[in-house]
Amino acid sequence: MKLPHRSFRTQLLKSFFLVSVIPLLISCVLTVNLFRSKVARDIAASDIEEAERLNGKLTQLFDSFRAVTDQISEDAYIQQALTEGRVRIPSVYASLYRETESIRNISTVDIYSGRNRIYSTGRGTEDKTLPLHYGVLKRASEHPGELVYTVGMEGMDTTTPTLDIARKINQNDGYVVITMHAQGFTTLLGGGLSGQNGFAVVNRFWEPAFRMGSLANASVLAGCRDNLMAGKGYKDGLTGSFYLSDLGDSGLRSIYTAPPALSQDIISSMYRIILILAAVSMGFCLLASAWMSRALSQPIHELSDAMKRLRHGDLDAHVDMQREDEFGQLAEGFNKTSARLKTYMEEQVSQQKQLNDTKTAMMQAQLNPHFLYNTLDTIKWVAKEHHVPEIAALSQSLAKILRRSISGEPFCTLEDEIDLLENYCSIQSFRFDNSFVFDYDIPETLMHAVIPKLILQPVVENAIIHGLEGVPDGRVQVLAKSCGAEDKDLEILVTDNGRGISNEMLQMLARHEAPSLSGHLGCRNVDTLLRLNYGDAYGLSARRLPERGTEMRILLPLRLDSGSNHNS
Amino acid sequence: MCHNRDKILFYIKALRRLVRGCFPILCALIPAAVVVSGCARQSQIQNFQMTMANAVQPESVPEQSKLVIFTSHKKEVYQPVVREFEERTGIWVEVTAGGTQEMLDKIRDNVDFGDVDLMFGGGVESLEAYKQSFAPYRAQDAAELDSHFLSVDDSWTPFTELPIVFIYNPKLVSLEQAPKDWQEFLDGTWKGQIAFADPLHSGTSYTILCTMMAISGMHQKKLLDTFKAQLDGQVLSGSGDVLTAVATGQCLVGITLEESALKEIAKGNDIAMVYPESGTSALPDGCAILKNAPHPDNAEKFIDFIISEDTQEFAVESLYRRPVREHIALPEDRQTFELVPLDVVKNSREEAEILSQWTQGANIQSTGSQGEEAAP
Numbered sequence: 001m002k003l004p005h006r007s008f009r010t011q012l013l014k015s016f017f018l019v020s021v022i023p024l025l026i027s028c029v030l031t032v033n034l035f036r037s038k039v040a041r042d043i044a045a046s047d048i049e050e051a052e053r054l055n056g057k058l059t060q061l062f063d064s065f066r067a068v069t070d071q072i073s074e075d076a077y078i079q080q081a082l083t084e085g086r087v088r089i090p091s092v093y094a095s096l097y098r099e100t101e102s103i104r105n106i107s108t109v110d111i112y113s114g115r116n117r118i119y120s121t122g123r124g125t126e127d128k129t130l131p132l133h134y135g136v137l138k139r140a141s142e143h144p145g146e147l148v149y150t151v152g153m154e155g156m157d158t159t160t161p162t163l164d165i166a167r168k169i170n171q172n173d174g175y176v177v178i179t180m181h182a183q184g185f186t187t188l189l190g191g192g193l194s195g196q197n198g199f200a201v202v203n204r205f206w207e208p209a210f211r212m213g214s215l216a217n218a219s220v221l222a223g224c225r226d227n228l229m230a231g232k233g234y235k236d237g238l239t240g241s242f243y244l245s246d247l248g249d250s251g252l253r254s255i256y257t258a259p260p261a262l263s264q265d266i267i268s269s270m271y272r273i274i275l276i277l278a279a280v281s282m283g284f285c286l287l288a289s290a291w292m293s294r295a296l297s298q299p300i301h302e303l304s305d306a307m308k309r310l311r312h313g314d315l316d317a318h319v320d321m322q323r324e325d326e327f328g329q330l331a332e333g334f335n336k337t338s339a340r341l342k343t344y345m346e347e348q349v350s351q352q353k354q355l356n357d358t359k360t361a362m363m364q365a366q367l368n369p370h371f372l373y374n375t376l377d378t379i380k381w382v383a384k385e386h387h388v389p390e391i392a393a394l395s396q397s398l399a400k401i402l403r404r405s406i407s408g409e410p411f412c413t414l415e416d417e418i419d420l421l422e423n424y425c426s427i428q429s430f431r432f433d434n435s436f437v438f439d440y441d442i443p444e445t446l447m448h449a450v451i452p453k454l455i456l457q458p459v460v461e462n463a464i465i466h467g468l469e470g471v472p473d474g475r476v477q478v479l480a481k482s483c484g485a486e487d488k489d490l491e492i493l494v495t496d497n498g499r500g501i502s503n504e505m506l507q508m509l510a511r512h513e514a515p516s517l518s519g520h521l522g523c524r525n526v527d528t529l530l531r532l533n534y535g536d537a538y539g540l541s542a543r544r545l546p547e548r549g550t551e552m553r554i555l556l557p558l559r560l561d562s563g564s565n566h567n568s
Numbered sequence: 569m570c571h572n573r574d575k576i577l578f579y580i581k582a583l584r585r586l587v588r589g590c591f592p593i594l595c596a597l598i599p600a601a602v603v604v605s606g607c608a609r610q611s612q613i614q615n616f617q618m619t620m621a622n623a624v625q626p627e628s629v630p631e632q633s634k635l636v637i638f639t640s641h642k643k644e645v646y647q648p649v650v651r652e653f654e655e656r657t658g659i660w661v662e663v664t665a666g667g668t669q670e671m672l673d674k675i676r677d678n679v680d681f682g683d684v685d686l687m688f689g690g691g692v693e694s695l696e697a698y699k700q701s702f703a704p705y706r707a708q709d710a711a712e713l714d715s716h717f718l719s720v721d722d723s724w725t726p727f728t729e730l731p732i733v734f735i736y737n738p739k740l741v742s743l744e745q746a747p748k749d750w751q752e753f754l755d756g757t758w759k760g761q762i763a764f765a766d767p768l769h770s771g772t773s774y775t776i777l778c779t780m781m782a783i784s785g786m787h788q789k790k791l792l793d794t795f796k797a798q799l800d801g802q803v804l805s806g807s808g809d810v811l812t813a814v815a816t817g818q819c820l821v822g823i824t825l826e827e828s829a830l831k832e833i834a835k836g837n838d839i840a841m842v843y844p845e846s847g848t849s850a851l852p853d854g855c856a857i858l859k860n861a862p863h864p865d866n867a868e869k870f871i872d873f874i875i876s877e878d879t880q881e882f883a884v885e886s887l888y889r890r891p892v893r894e895h896i897a898l899p900e901d902r903q904t905f906e907l908v909p910l911d912v913v914k915n916s917r918e919e920a921e922i923l924s925q926w927t928q929g930a931n932i933q934s935t936g937s938q939g940e941e942a943a944p
Contacts, residue, residue, distance in 0.1 A: 134878055228628050245623055
């Protein structure tokens with residue numbers, strides 16, 4: 001009773017789990033992922049927009065640098081000053097200030113003649129030199145007319161980098177040098193970056209010209225550079241998104257970085273919530289399945305109990321269930337069934353009782369066989385007294401047959417049966433004017449074989465009445481021999497020399513059918529008796545003999561009477 | 569017929585058993601599939617991020633474009649040189665900076681691993697002492713170098729030379745009073761007014777002691793005792809403190825490197841510089857390729873680069889150093905002086921002994937912050 005209950009509960013739990021927890025998990029995980037991708041997408045889009053904006057400002061600035069240096073290189077006063085050497089011409093400053101108007105708030109513009117600075121839009125007028133064969137002026141002299149961008153080393157200040165842009169504008173080593181400090185960049189780019197974002201401008205060796213936001217920490221870019229040197233991806237070991245972009249043809253590169261859209265903390269706490277939800281719903285599943293299984297199993301248990309009582313004979317078994325549902329119907333059905341069963345059983349019992357009463361009455365009505373036997377004995381003695389030996393012999397034989405047939409024993413020895421046959425045949429012989437003879441040939445050992453009582457008599461009777469009808473010198477012979485594997489079976493043959501068995505009879509015997517002709521009933525009973533006692537391998541069979549007559553064959557297992565104390 | 573039906577029944581049963589058996593696997597597979605799909609989407613986001621105008625994906629640096637150097641120079645010295653080298657050659661340089669002794673010890677301990685190419689900086693006497701770690705290389709322009717500064721076996725190549733000079737505070741000491749020669753630092757003229765770094769921490773100070781011994785001809789013990797008496801038991805903990813002490817007037821005079829003095833003067837601090845009349849020593853600093861260097865070709869390029877005319881000129885003009893290459897014009901503020909030759913090998917050998925004599929006897933008090941040593 002326990003195990004199926006538990007498995008029922010497990011099945012319920014499984015189904016609940018399948019319909020509640022699994023869809024919950026799937027939808028939660030899908031939601032989190034969708035949310036994540038949506039947020040990441042949005043933030044990436046806004047990051048890209050911001051990076052594009054900053055890059056746009058820078059490339060725009062670089063374009064204006066080109067325009068400004070174009071103007072300066074075409075300025076007659078400046079060219080004159082450069083060609084003539086270090087000559088201060090007052091109107092130079094006027095044109096320099098005019099031409100650098102657009103960029104002066106974010107950068108310093110210097111004019112160099114050789115290694116010496118001769119004009120500057122910066123504050124003060126102190127002398128300043130730049131090496132001609134090193135750094136920015138070297139680059140500019142290698143690419144005359146072009147703007148060269150280098151990461152500055154002005155003033156040996158190594159902590160805050162600068163961006164130097166130089167252009168050779170005069171054959172006589174005349175250069176314009178634009179210097180951008182961090183402050184200029186900040187003014188241009190509008191300062192504040194959102195959140196933890198960072199922005200930097202680096203040269204092709206990842207050396208920064210400007211850093212702000214999260215990239216103001218020099219170690220981040222240094223780490224990227226080390227990664228590249230070590231043959232790894234530049235952002236190896238760094239989290240967040242990086243957007244790299246070339247800034248026009250300046251050879252500089254901008255780096256925009258943003259922290260991960262959703263930090264690992266948020267993601268893991270979301271998954272934690274999902275797990276808690278799943279656990280809670282799992283708990284509900286457990287409770288619901290327990291409740292359901294109890295609600296279902298209790299009526300089932302009651303019904304099953306009632307059935308058990310019924311099985312053990314309690315026909316008053318009754319289920320009292322106040323339910324309107326299927327279980328109520330089932331209980332009602334059970335109650336009806338048991339009530340019907342009870343009525344049926346009572347009927348059966350009363351019928352049987354009637355039958356028994358009738359049988360008793362019939363038995364009481366039967367004549368006492370011993371009275372018959374004693375009467376026959378008396379007839380025998382009266383006949384002897386009056387010297388009618390035929391009557392004496394007949395009544396003696398009949399008495400013997402009667403005595404044997406009324407004995408309660410179901411089995412007898414073959415010897416007893418032969419004795420009975422002899423008595424029977426003596427009567428029949430008298431009836432049929434000695435028209436046949438009866439003899440037998442049975443080995444002495446087989447005389448003690450145990451056989452069902454009265455199985456030979458009907459066969460012999462059949463042979464005498466049907467086989468020898470109208471035959472003047474009839475003969476009935478009984479033969480017995482052991483046969484089969486290890487002589488375990490006994491074969492008894494009853495042959496006559498009559499007119500032979502009819503085909504109809506042969507078929508009937510072969511098919512074990514009840515004979516339609518009256519008078520053949522005895523043979524059929526023998527066959528049935530043998531089959532019931534010993535199985536279908538045994539029984540009665542018949543065949544027509546080639547010359548004339550019939551052979552009836554009785555086959556049964558050989559069993560010898562151990563005591564052999566049978567009284568004859 | 570009957571056989572067929574049995575077969576079909578068998579298959580149906582097997583299928584049902586399979587479905588029942590797969591139930592837990594199905595339960596596990598569904599969330600797994602969702603997570604995997606989530607990850608796939610994540611990578612889509614990564615791809616999406618690259619959809620930006622002018623977007624670039626930097627590639628890692630190829631091995632033939634790398635150079636790994638150790639340096640004992642200050643950043644203001646090595647950075648412009650290294651950047652110029654990168655710009656000209658396209659070679660990426662990885663720099664690890666530290667004190668001379670620290671770097672040389674690292675090199676000695678790790679030379680077998682072959683992950684560093686070059687030592688840039690360090691007095692040639694130090695490089696000489698560690699020359700078993702270096703692979704000889706004769707620079708292309710070696711013939712152009714001042715033969716005074718060449719290594720006998722090309723274990724190292726000199727970069728610049730750093731003469732030792734006297735400094736004084738021009739606000740406190742007039743030009744006439746300013747120290748003229750080494751004798752003044754031994755005869756009590758500036759007793760208790762001398763800014764001098766502890767030779768235990770400053771290689772420059774040790775070189776100064778060696779130079780004094782060579783010039784005065786005094787026995788080393790006597791010289792050390794005499795000089796210590798002049799210091800009045802006061803030494804500064806680092807070379808940088810010498811300049812600060814003089815500029816702030818804490819001391820009146822000092823002995824330091826020409827480079828340091830010129831830098832302070834350029835900054836506009838109250839320092840004036842005097843070259844000793846009887847001459848001074850000028851120890852070169854050098855550069856050497858390590859044995860087992862992973863990028864020896866690039867290391868050779870670097871050596872050729874630092875003694876090239878451009879770099880030597882840059883060192884003179886912008887780093888306030890003196891060239892080792894001949895025919896490099898000196899600015900007006902650099903006077904010529906008589907060079908006092910020092911036996912690099914001998915001084916290197918006797919350093920420990922002299923320093924232990926220095927610490928013995930007289931009580932020396934080290935003052936000032938433990939500054940970074942001005943690299944020779």
